[in-house]
Amino acid sequence: xxxxxxxxxxxxxxxVWIAYRTDGVKGSGTQNDPxxxxxxxxxxxxxxxxxxNTTVHLGPTTTSxxxxxxxxxxxxxxxxxxxxxxxxxxxxxxxxxxxxxxKLVNASGGALYFAIGHTFTTSVDYFEASDLTxxxxxxxxxxxxxxxxxxxxxxxxxxxxxKVTNWGSKSGAPTGYVIAMITGExxxxxxQVIDTGIEDCIVVNPDTTSGVGPVSVLHVGSRxxxxxxxxxxxxxxxFIRNCFVDSxxxxxxxxxxxxxxxxxxxxxxxxNQVHNTKYGGPYASEESIGDLxxxxxxxxxxxxxxxxxxxxxxxxxxxxxxxxxxxxxxxxATSSGAHGMLAGDRVxxxxxxxxxxxxxxxVIKDVPSSTTFRYQMQGDPGGNGSSPTMQKIFxxxxxxxxxxxxxxxxxxxxxxGIHLDxxxxxxxxxxxxxxxxxxxxxKIRYVDGFFDSSCTGYGLQLNGVKNLLVRNNVVxxxxxxxxxxxxxxxxxxxxDKTPAGVLIQGINEDDSNKKYDELETDAEDALVLxxxxxx
Numbered sequence: 001x002x003x004x005x006x007x008x009x010x011x012x013x014x015x016v017w018i019a020y021r022t023d024g025v026k027g028s029g030t031q032n033d034p035x036x037x038x039x040x041x042x043x044x045x046x047x048x049x050x051x052x053n054t055t056v057h058l059g060p061t062t063t064s065x066x067x068x069x070x071x072x073x074x075x076x077x078x079x080x081x082x083x084x085x086x087x088x089x090x091x092x093x094x095x096x097x098x099x100x101x102x103k104l105v106n107a108s109g110g111a112l113y114f115a116i117g118h119t120f121t122t123s124v125d126y127f128e129a130s131d132l133t134x135x136x137x138x139x140x141x142x143x144x145x146x147x148x149x150x151x152x153x154x155x156x157x158x159x160x161x162x163k164v165t166n167w168g169s170k171s172g173a174p175t176g177y178v179i180a181m182i183t184g185e186x187x188x189x190x191x192q193v194i195d196t197g198i199e200d201c202i203v204v205n206p207d208t209t210s211g212v213g214p215v216s217v218l219h220v221g222s223r224x225x226x227x228x229x230x231x232x233x234x235x236x237x238x239f240i241r242n243c244f245v246d247s248x249x250x251x252x253x254x255x256x257x258x259x260x261x262x263x264x265x266x267x268x269x270x271x272n273q274v275h276n277t278k279y280g281g282p283y284a285s286e287e288s289i290g291d292l293x294x295x296x297x298x299x300x301x302x303x304x305x306x307x308x309x310x311x312x313x314x315x316x317x318x319x320x321x322x323x324x325x326x327x328x329x330x331x332x333a334t335s336s337g338a339h340g341m342l343a344g345d346r347v348x349x350x351x352x353x354x355x356x357x358x359x360x361x362x363v364i365k366d367v368p369s370s371t372t373f374r375y376q377m378q379g380d381p382g383g384n385g386s387s388p389t390m391q392k393i394f395x396x397x398x399x400x401x402x403x404x405x406x407x408x409x410x411x412x413x414x415x416x417g418i419h420l421d422x423x424x425x426x427x428x429x430x431x432x433x434x435x436x437x438x439x440x441x442x443k444i445r446y447v448d449g450f451f452d453s454s455c456t457g458y459g460l461q462l463n464g465v466k467n468l469l470v471r472n473n474v475v476x477x478x479x480x481x482x483x484x485x486x487x488x489x490x491x492x493x494x495x496d497k498t499p500a501g502v503l504i505q506g507i508n509e510d511d512s513n514k515k516y517d518e519l520e521t522d523a524e525d526a527l528v529l530x531x532x533x534x535x
Contacts, residue, residue, distance in 0.1 A: 019034035044069055058092065074111060075110045080119050087127075088123070090124070101134070102135070112176065118153075134165075151181075160200045168215060182196075182223050199241045208249070222262060241271050250278050251411070258280050268292070290397045307418075316390055318385075321358055329377045346361060346431065349362060396434045408444070410447060415457025437462065439470045445475070459477055465488045470483060474496075475504055484506070484507055
């Protein structure tokens with residue numbers, strides 16, 4: 001190619017415009033002559049043809065004439081299909097919320113649908129969707145499917161200023177997601193996605209007539225919130241902030257979780273508002289969390305605020321369990337196949353016969369190979385472990401929950417302001433299901449200040465925590481003893497009070513609901529003893 005020919009070529013297009021055209025003109029993609037995206041076929045074809053790093057500007061639409069897409073879907077057999085898929089560096093920018101609408105259509109052959117999504121064989125880095133409304137159109141879709149807006153895996157990718165409506169999951173469908181930013185996918189080698197998240201989004205008007213749930217509304221974590229297998233990955237710097245979710249009712253049949261985050265290091269959930277939703281979240285079930293901060297969120301009319309419904313995975317056998325040759329207090333566990341464990345993961349070990357130093361809950365020290373891992377025991381067991389088994393524990397490494405306001409729904413079934421569970425693991429030794437947890441400066445009451453004997457919701461339930469600090473929370477709940485914990489290690493409560501300034505002491509349910517002493521009670525005891533001595 002001659003230099004003159006090269007100079008005469010059109011420059012690489014990095015900005016294109018699409019409009020809903022009614023004049024029958026195809027368009028050239030410029031701002032003054034946008035492409036015609038007036039049908040799903042045309043829109044999907046255009047989006048498929050754009051190169052990576054293209055910024056796509058979507059023009060205004062009307063209620064009767066939105067942009068339409070067949071989106072991306074995952075079938076029940078795990079296969080995928082799409083009308084189009086986003087590419088790395090692509091930015092999709094609408095003309096504004098409720099000014100530009102993208103509608104999901106023709107969903108019938110799969111199980112899980114998104115207006116924007118892709119296969120995880122590639123990472124869509126630096127992707128962004130913003131300034132538009134996405135109509136998931138669940139009612140008009142086929143049976144036994146879930147309809148959501150966005151699901152993307154990519155470093156530095158984000159969804160912001162997006163409104164989503166008419167979402168949900170029909171009977172027989174898998175767990176649905178509305179906006180999901182994935183932090184890792186070990187199957188394809190993506191073990192640490194960094195700086196991905198959701199901000200300034202609005203999710204309202206679920207299709208509760210067709211949808212029965214479960215649905216995780218705003219999710220940053222693994223590709224499924226109930227993944228339930230040993231192999232995990234931990235993204236860094238995931239976030240959900242300044243979003244608004246209203247699911248219509250906390251008692252709807254649909255099991256809806258407004259916020260969800262897992263597989264994170266340095267994760268943060270802040271400044272969100274959640275209304276009329278069963279679980280405010282962050283919710284997690286069968287996924288671990290490295291470290292997470294949940295702060296300054298507002299939950300109104302929820303059955304639970306932050307809720308970690310964590311459990312153990314299916315137990316597996318080990319081919320051998322021996323002492324390390326260099327240190328007899330370190331155990332070396334060997335599995336017959338790849339165990340999928342990582343350093344820092346929690347595992348429960350059992351051996352046959354009498355209890356020994358091999359047994360209990362441990363934090364994995366290191367992973368020498370795909371079939372071996374090591375953990376620190378409290379002493380020398382004096383021999384090998386007999387018929388050893390292992391069980392992966394989904395837990396929280398470090399957690400801070402601070403400055404949140406939780407207004408519980410009125411009612412009498414399972415209402416808890418902040419709930420961290422451990423699947424009733426017992427005994428919790430020598431380690432625990434969860435690591436270091438701080439719960440501070442939160443306010444918990446019933447919705448709109450309602451207070452009546454019919455309300456059984458209470459403040460905190462914290463189980464299986466190694467080091468627990470609860471301080472400076474304000475709790476207004478009808479049941480006595482609204483601050484509770486089970487199966488915990490080091491626990492300290494400090495200066496938790498009712499709105500009237502009455503001290504609330506935390507209780508240890510393992511020890512016949514014994515109350516924990518703290519500075520104020522110790523001072524009162526000292527005063528009483530001093531007065532008794534004067535007599």
